[in-house]
Amino acid sequence: MVLLEYEAKDTIIHRLSALSKLIWFGTIIFLFTLMTEPQPLLIVAALIAIVGYLADISWRKLLARAWWAYLGSMVGGLTVSLWITSPSQLQRIPAEFGTRILIELTPAGTPVLGHMAVTYAGLIWATALTLKVALAISVACVLTYSTPLSEIVSLISKVIPYKLSFVIMAGVRFYPVLMEKVATIMDAAKSRGWGASSANPIERIRSVGPVLFPTIREAMGLSDKMSLAIEARAFGVAKPTVLKVTKLNASDVFFIVFSILTALVLTLMWWFYGFGML
Amino acid sequence: MGCCRKVSHLVVILALATLVGGYPWLCLGFTKVTQGHTTQAEFYSLTVQVNFLGFVPVRDAKIVVSESSSGKTVWEYEKELEVPYEFYRLSAEVTLQLPPGSYVVTVQSLNSEVKDIVLDENQTISFAQVASLKVLLLLGVATLAVLSFIGFVVTGSRYLKVL
Numbered sequence: 001m002v003l004l005e006y007e008a009k010d011t012i013i014h015r016l017s018a019l020s021k022l023i024w025f026g027t028i029i030f031l032f033t034l035m036t037e038p039q040p041l042l043i044v045a046a047l048i049a050i051v052g053y054l055a056d057i058s059w060r061k062l063l064a065r066a067w068w069a070y071l072g073s074m075v076g077g078l079t080v081s082l083w084i085t086s087p088s089q090l091q092r093i094p095a096e097f098g099t100r101i102l103i104e105l106t107p108a109g110t111p112v113l114g115h116m117a118v119t120y121a122g123l124i125w126a127t128a129l130t131l132k133v134a135l136a137i138s139v140a141c142v143l144t145y146s147t148p149l150s151e152i153v154s155l156i157s158k159v160i161p162y163k164l165s166f167v168i169m170a171g172v173r174f175y176p177v178l179m180e181k182v183a184t185i186m187d188a189a190k191s192r193g194w195g196a197s198s199a200n201p202i203e204r205i206r207s208v209g210p211v212l213f214p215t216i217r218e219a220m221g222l223s224d225k226m227s228l229a230i231e232a233r234a235f236g237v238a239k240p241t242v243l244k245v246t247k248l249n250a251s252d253v254f255f256i257v258f259s260i261l262t263a264l265v266l267t268l269m270w271w272f273y274g275f276g277m278l
Numbered sequence: 279m280g281c282c283r284k285v286s287h288l289v290v291i292l293a294l295a296t297l298v299g300g301y302p303w304l305c306l307g308f309t310k311v312t313q314g315h316t317t318q319a320e321f322y323s324l325t326v327q328v329n330f331l332g333f334v335p336v337r338d339a340k341i342v343v344s345e346s347s348s349g350k351t352v353w354e355y356e357k358e359l360e361v362p363y364e365f366y367r368l369s370a371e372v373t374l375q376l377p378p379g380s381y382v383v384t385v386q387s388l389n390s391e392v393k394d395i396v397l398d399e400n401q402t403i404s405f406a407q408v409a410s411l412k413v414l415l416l417l418g419v420a421t422l423a424v425l426s427f428i429g430f431v432v433t434g435s436r437y438l439k440v441l
Contacts, residue, residue: 012435257423258429262423264419265420274361
């Protein structure tokens with residue numbers, strides 16, 4: 001899903017080809033899979049901030065749209081970190097420090113749940129996970145904000161079947177359109193006196209009904225219209241014509257080299273010094 | 279207004295999370311400070327740090343400690359140096375216990391550096407001129423990354439001006 005839609009701007013990031021930005025995106029995601037500690041992620045955060053600044057991204061807009069995802073990642077990270085209690089889960093951090101228990105929730109050997117506790121290593125790991133998810137959302141937003149989806153689809157369809165790439169991109173694009181529809185439905189419901197302000201959670205769930213059913217209907221209608229539109233364009237009869245040929249200029253080459261080398265530096269630091277290993 | 283409130287709440291939550299995340303390192307630092315270097319009777323601890331240019335740790339270095347007067351080797355270390363776990367510092371180091379006296383400490387890797395010390399208290403000595411292949415590779419790649427970023431900004435800006 002797209003949290004921040006493409007805006008045509010005249011920045012050096014917007015002018016880059018989709019391939020350069022996808023490579024940058026790939027290197028950042030690679031670093032996220034490698035790092036289990038927050039320190040290198042702070043460097044990655046700085047890189048994303050620089051590229052976002054060069055792309056003239058609206059951070060306020062990003063926060064307003066993605067705050068729930070940041071919050072969710074924090075809650076999720078802190079929850080999963082409760083199971084970081086064993087020295088075998090740690091690579092670099094001293095076990096006597098990392099597994100020191102601050103609060104024990106369930107003792108070792110508890111059926112189903114196992115040993116759950118708040119440990120130092122757990123807190124560090126949770127911080128890293130929260131940062132990773134928050135940064136992954138941010139980097140995806142920088143990508144979708146500065147690159148038209150059609151260019152991404154065109155590139156992806158060179159690697160995977162074009163029907164599959166269309167399905168993926170339609171799914172990605174569906175979210176903001178549906179959210180706009182939901183906002184309209186909620187406005188209409190509010191004008192008829194609808195409200196979901198009860199403190200009782202069951203009441204709140206019940207009160208969602210008048211908005212939920214029109215939303216489902218709208219979603220079905222949207223998918224119907226889209227299927228009609230793609231049929232009208234003879235989708236599936238033959239492979240679509242490529243509208244834009246990817247060309248790399250000097251700026252693209254420098255950006256690709258920069259992305260790969262930055263990832264290489266952090267990977268070497270991880271390998272040589274354990275920088276980023278929990 | 280609602281949006282601003284959400285944003286301000288988020289900022290507060292993020293700040294709290296950062297504090298919570300930073301707490302373990304604070305505790306680790308405190309533990310290290312309170313423990314300090316253990317001094318045994320008649321022995322002092324000597325910490326040898328090997329960081330090229332003062333900030334790039336060199337792990338694959340050989341350390342030889344010999345007596346100044348006789349030239350006899352009293353301690354030798356050929357394994358990879360440890361990088362202690364800390365939040366803000368990357369440093370390759372090893373700590374040894376020696377009786378008081380004058381020593382010559384030699385660190386060897388691609389090149390070597392020698393320092394004379396008089397050990398009459400717990401000491402930390404740093405070697406900033408010893409480099410290894412790994413360190414040179416790392417610095418080379420980092421330099422190229424910075425240059426490519428400058429190249430990207432310069433060429434990107436040039437394209438903007440042309441268009």
